[in-house]
Amino acid sequence: MLFSCCILSANAQIRNAPLTKIDAEKASQNYQKYCALCHGQDREGNAADFAPSLKSKSLMATMPLNFLASSIGFGRPNTAMAAYLSDSGGPLTMKDIFTLAIWLKHESGVETISLPLEPIKGDPLAGSDLYKQNCAECHGTKAEGITAPALGNPAFLAFATDEYIKYAIVNGREDTQMNSFKEALSDGQINDLTSYIRSLTSGWSPEPKELSPYPKPGEYVTNPEGAQPEFNLREGRYVPMEQVAKALKAGKKLVLLDTRTTSEWHNAHIPGAVPIPYYITEDKVDEGLPNDETWIIAYCSCPHAASDKIINMLRKKGFKNTAVIDEGFFNWINAGHPIIGGKQN
Numbered sequence: 547m548l549f550s551c552c553i554l555s556a557n558a559q560i561r562n563a564p565l566t567k568i569d570a571e572k573a574s575q576n577y578q579k580y581c582a583l584c585h586g587q588d589r590e591g592n593a594a595d596f597a598p599s600l601k602s603k604s605l606m607a608t609m610p611l612n613f614l615a616s617s618i619g620f621g622r623p624n625t626a627m628a629a630y631l632s633d634s635g636g637p638l639t640m641k642d643i644f645t646l647a648i649w650l651k652h653e654s655g656v657e658t659i660s661l662p663l664e665p666i667k668g669d670p671l672a673g674s675d676l677y678k679q680n681c682a683e684c685h686g687t688k689a690e691g692i693t694a695p696a697l698g699n700p701a702f703l704a705f706a707t708d709e710y711i712k713y714a715i716v717n718g719r720e721d722t723q724m725n726s727f728k729e730a731l732s733d734g735q736i737n738d739l740t741s742y743i744r745s746l747t748s749g750w751s752p753e754p755k756e757l758s759p760y761p762k763p764g765e766y767v768t769n770p771e772g773a774q775p776e777f778n779l780r781e782g783r784y785v786p787m788e789q790v791a792k793a794l795k796a797g798k799k800l801v802l803l804d805t806r807t808t809s810e811w812h813n814a815h816i817p818g819a820v821p822i823p824y825y826i827t828e829d830k831v832d833e834g835l836p837n838d839e840t841w842i843i844a845y846c847s848c849p850h851a852a853s854d855k856i857i858n859m860l861r862k863k864g865f866k867n868t869a870v871i872d873e874g875f876f877n878w879i880n881a882g883h884p885i886i887g888g889k890q891n
């Protein structure tokens with residue numbers, strides 16, 4: 547609540563804000579460090595996990611600064627898009643996030659359009675049928691996102707206005723898989739679709755979170771007295787999650803690395819996992835990790851991009867038994883394997 551109020555008022559102050567050279571350089575560095583992994587070095591999208599383009603004119607022209615900043619600050623829960631705000635356990639301050647958002651706008655070179663705020667009147671039932679026929683293959687039958695953003699995501703719908711959604715359907719997002727539906731569907735049908743997507747709203751708002759302390763270097767090994775597990779790796783790198791779950795159940799000795807943004811570790815993680823986010827620097831990556839052939843297993847939601855980055859760093863430093871959980875964290879949860887929330891830890 548507190549956050550949404552401040553983001554809104556900050557938006558009013560920063561609208562058309564100039565970007566100093568120093569701020570632009572900082573934002574560009576932060577972008578490469580935290581975002582390029584999935585959104586691509588040049589903001590083109592799709593580098594990992596079907597992350598959207600952050601340079602399409604249609605997105606940058608219609609996404610207001612507060613929506614852009616909140617997407618970065620609070621993320622999109624239950625997708626690979628994590629919360630980056632420090633209050634949520636992420637690595638960036640509110641100022642860093644606004645600077646990054648303003649920089650993204652500047653880089654795109656487009657003016658923000660003010661779309662009308664009035665709701666669009668359509669028939670959500672008719673929209674639901676149209677959605678199944680035209681949209682579900684990419685956005686998911688429950689709008690949960692597959693190769694395209696989760697349109698039913700509560701954090702998306704809390705900020706996306708009807709006109710914002712309609713604009714994307716009418717105009718598409720250039721240089722992405724999202725085509726314009728201007729020719730294929732009538733204006734009335736697009737209104738129906740918009741009403742259907744709006745009907746998925748659940749009344750989400752960002753809440754401050756209680757953050758728990760990180761494990762200390764002496765606590766990194768899970769089951770320190772246990773026997774060495776045996777894993778069969780695909781491509782010398784990827785371990786099926788069932789093998790890891792079995793090893794944990796049998797009390798085998800290993801280190802689990804959660805390579806996602808730290809806010810995601812606070813939300814939920816595999817019990818015993820140590821937060822070593824993908825944006826850690828190479829000199830710090832192995833701090834406190836045993837380099838004695840203890841198995842080190844990394845995971846992320848991507849399901850490989852962030853883990854691969856960390857495992858590559860460790861292998862370069864001579865760590866022998868390292869692997870990435872092949873299916874990623876969301877599949878781990880869906881399979882019913884144990885997880886723990888930051889708070890109960």
Ligand code: HEC
Nearest residue numbers: 580581583584596597598617618622625626627691695696
């Ligand atoms: C691990 C991969 C990953 C990383 C790293 C990542 N994102 Fe994302 N991002 C995503 C995905 C996936 C989505 C789409 C989520 C959804 O709605 O389904 C997304 C969505 C977004 C959106 C909303 C765009 C839209 O079309 O709705 C913005 C803005 C964004 N990310 C900015 C950033 C910024 C800035 C950073 C760096 C601070 C970042 N992301 C880091 C994966 C990532």
Ligand code: HEC
Nearest residue numbers: 591598599680681684694695711714715719722723724739
């Ligand atoms: C072929 C796959 C595909 C189909 C079919 C498709 N979309 Fe998309 N859609 C995408 C992708 C990919 C993006 C993200 C584009 C980007 O910014 O990189 C997207 C983005 C969007 C967005 C913007 C979301 C945001 O976070 O800003 C909306 C709204 C949307 N689609 C609605 C629809 C609707 C409604 C339909 C059906 C009429 C549809 N899409 C059909 C792939 C698809």
